[in-house]
Amino acid sequence: MVDEYPEKRTITPSWEHLNAWSDEFMSEDMEELRRALDGIVFCLNVDDKATMKDLEPTIGVLEKIYELLGGAEWAGFFAIVGVSRSEDNENHAIVEDAATIRGFEYINLEEEGQNEFRDKLGKDRLVELFDTHDWSDIETSEDDGFAARKRKMAESMCQRLLDDDEKDMSSENGVNDVNVEEFENVIEKLKQARIKAESMEGAERNEYAQQVMEDVLLYL
Template sequence: MEWFSSNHIFIVGPPHSGKLRAVKALSRHGKQEIDVGFENHGTIAHTTPFLTKYYKVLLSILVDEFPAKRACGKLNDEEKLKEFEKWATEFTSEGMKELRETLVGLLFTVNINDDGLEYLKEALRIFADIKNKFIEEFMWEDGFCAVLGSVPQGDKIERESAVEEIEDLVISHGLEFINMEESGVNAYKEKLGKDRLVELIECHEWSNAEYFENCQEYKKRKMVEFGLGGSNNNDDGDDDDDIELDEKSLAELIRKLTIVRERALDIPLEQRMRYADEMAEEFADVL
């Protein structure tokens, strides 16, 4: 199949566990609209440009869900575990080896409020076994694995101690836990939440990345991504020359800022600051 030809990140989890949130976080830092349609939840392939100050890569993200078709009612933990075991058996089969060989990252999503500890103990054991299989099969030393915890959009974490309990379980299996409900940095200046997920991807050495020669090239690419023009007053080819916004581009930037402001008014107050921080980071790169 054609989409086997490049490296991929694979995201898997039960319904309402934050799979699309992870995709959006990696899709131009959450700005790109995701049109996937999860009615039947077969494997979904999504590609998006991923831009850092050092390189640009066309990121390929595969998303899968267990069960293959959503049940009419909510699955209990026992049913979820049974479905995940079934999914893992198929995923680690010889017939899926060609797909596994293309993967550089595995992400497992959990619902902090709904996924019970007994289910998670077994589910994380299975996920860790999958990671070990990758290491045995492909000497997967440069691959990455993480467990992403979140709650459905608009909900709040019902029990704060659940986060610590889940994190302890994840760490006990030699995996990294990312709480997607967090933001900013911790006391050790380590990034949290969506920013940590993005950082995880940024730090990977992609074999098909296009690396920039200097930061000015990055700024040019960022302006193109924003749909802006721009001019350089110096024509001597110096890499350190400043790139300036022309009058037309400045007007377009102001228009985009107005759109961002209008969108923010429709976002619940508790989510507005996070959205403002994300947009400020994006616009800062072109100013």
């Protein structure tokens, strides 16, 4: 579902328009739609002065919607996506602070690559959010490509750990095949992930832990 407010695009959107939209969204007539939702992506233009001026009441409306859906107990995701002409716009940091403190994920759509925790940024993170979410209306097979790939990697790793043949565990120069530097990188990633997870709660923390686990497994 894609929607916008107000209905007439000749009118500059404001938090009052969003509030009117939310009243309709939270009405009894929309109960079936709310039950079907698995996530919400709210987009805003951080270059717009009116948007930044009304940031707090706008976030307040989003909080109201989030709480109606179940808050931290809701199985869906709630992300705020900021768009602008430049990723260096200082308003991104302002909106991110306002979003994060309320439990919303903030995605700067202009960013690229990964951060220091190897988390994806920008469009890649948005795609990842959709790809990794456990969609309620989609049944996946245990034998899908990703699961099979994980099993194959796990079997290989277990075999290397269980094999006590020195020839298999050592290289021709007598150096262990396990790349110590890569292993240390994994340990450091887990340490950083734990620090980041301490600031999260409930479903958000569980989702982040799942993401880290899959990243580490693929990295290994």
